[in-house]
Amino acid sequence: MSTALALVRSLASVTAADGAASDDLVALGIAAGTDAFETGASMHHTLKGLDLLLAMTLYVVEKTVAEEPESTAAEGVRVSRRLQRAASLITLAVTKGYTQAMGDAMRNHFRHLRHDLRNPLGTIKSVLAMMDDETMPPEARANPRFRVMARRNAQALGNLIAERLSDGAALFPVFALQSVSLRTIACTVRRDLRAEADVRGCSVVVASVGLDVKVDAIALELLLHELLYVALQEAQAGEELFIEFREVRDEHVTVSLRCAPSRPPVREPNVLQRLAVLATRMGGELEVSDGDLRVWMPVYPSEVLSGGVVAPPPDVVSVVPVIEGADSPRLEGSPLVGPVSSDGEAGYDLRRASEREHGQSGPL
Numbered sequence: 001m002s003t004a005l006a007l008v009r010s011l012a013s014v015t016a017a018d019g020a021a022s023d024d025l026v027a028l029g030i031a032a033g034t035d036a037f038e039t040g041a042s043m044h045h046t047l048k049g050l051d052l053l054l055a056m057t058l059y060v061v062e063k064t065v066a067e068e069p070e071s072t073a074a075e076g077v078r079v080s081r082r083l084q085r086a087a088s089l090i091t092l093a094v095t096k097g098y099t100q101a102m103g104d105a106m107r108n109h110f111r112h113l114r115h116d117l118r119n120p121l122g123t124i125k126s127v128l129a130m131m132d133d134e135t136m137p138p139e140a141r142a143n144p145r146f147r148v149m150a151r152r153n154a155q156a157l158g159n160l161i162a163e164r165l166s167d168g169a170a171l172f173p174v175f176a177l178q179s180v181s182l183r184t185i186a187c188t189v190r191r192d193l194r195a196e197a198d199v200r201g202c203s204v205v206v207a208s209v210g211l212d213v214k215v216d217a218i219a220l221e222l223l224l225h226e227l228l229y230v231a232l233q234e235a236q237a238g239e240e241l242f243i244e245f246r247e248v249r250d251e252h253v254t255v256s257l258r259c260a261p262s263r264p265p266v267r268e269p270n271v272l273q274r275l276a277v278l279a280t281r282m283g284g285e286l287e288v289s290d291g292d293l294r295v296w297m298p299v300y301p302s303e304v305l306s307g308g309v310v311a312p313p314p315d316v317v318s319v320v321p322v323i324e325g326a327d328s329p330r331l332e333g334s335p336l337v338g339p340v341s342s343d344g345e346a347g348y349d350l351r352r353a354s355e356r357e358h359g360q361s362g363p364l
């Protein structure tokens with residue numbers, strides 16, 4: 001049985017046992033966190049998965065309480081409280097397992113690095129010792145081979161320092177750069193803001209085209225969340241907001257937001273300025289083109305790994321004036337190509353509030 005399945009069953013047993021903690025709940029949480037690290041998942045997405053599990057379980061509780069004529073609101077709250085306590089314990093255990101595995105990986109990494117650095121350093125020390133050894137004949141100490149060996153190992157040592165101790169190497173991939181589906185990130189943001197969309201009476205449509213890239217998923221999700229939230233504040237009843245994707249270059253990707261009927265999703269200049277500054281802080285850039293808003297993000301491998309702004313590709317021409325006081329210009333690029341499904345038709349994912357990913361029913 002997989003760790004994930006065992007974790008779900010353990011959560012169910014906690015609910016059925018009047019909130020008594022399962023004996024293996026902590027052990028399963030630690031195992032799940034360790035597995036997540038070893039498979040390359042980020043802690044961000046691991047904890048988001050736990051949040052989704054809790055939300056789905058609470059939805060089942062809500063439906064069950066509503067369908068039981070003898071149940072009361074107090075019983076539903078009591079069960080929800082049990083789940084909340086269990087979920088908090090699981091989250092703590094998963095975090096512990098993840099960070100423990102990360103610590104072990106870092107120790108192994110530095111252990112190997114020390115070994116690799118000692119080899120050329122030891123050779124250089126040996127060469128210098130032989131050159132300074134007065135018991136050896138002068139001709140042997142002046143052997144050109146010694147200088148060649150020292151030079152070669154010094155170069156190897158420099159390469160190791162440049163590659164293994166660089167700023168890019170210091171960026172732990174599981175915390176930032178992940179191979180993720182842009183559609184999954186967009187659907188997560190849509191799910192978080194579904195209540196806001198319902199209040200406004202509008203729909204959020206996510207392109208059905210999948211695009212997997214290595215990107216700073218946390219930064220992109222935070223930026224897209226803020227962008228969609230602001231757009232929903234200006235949305236009117238009956239409007240649709242479309243989230244689309246397009247890979248501009250091997251090192252860059254765009255996530256576009258547009259509104260139908262056609263109008264700029266965000267019109268307030270001060271808000272656009274704030275979003276542009278936020279995009280820069282997240283390592284990307286905000287573009288405005290034909291009224292659409294685009295989040296332009298660098299993808300891995302990239303020359304910029306520490307949050308800087310990547311220069312636009314050569315065919316992007318700046319024609320949109322900079323808002324007064326803005327820290328970052330917004331560029332207008334080439335027209336965005338609409339999403340196309342595998343059968344050649346334009347495809348979007350428009351789901352009701354009662355539908356989830358992969359055709360599952362539920363509120364998420």
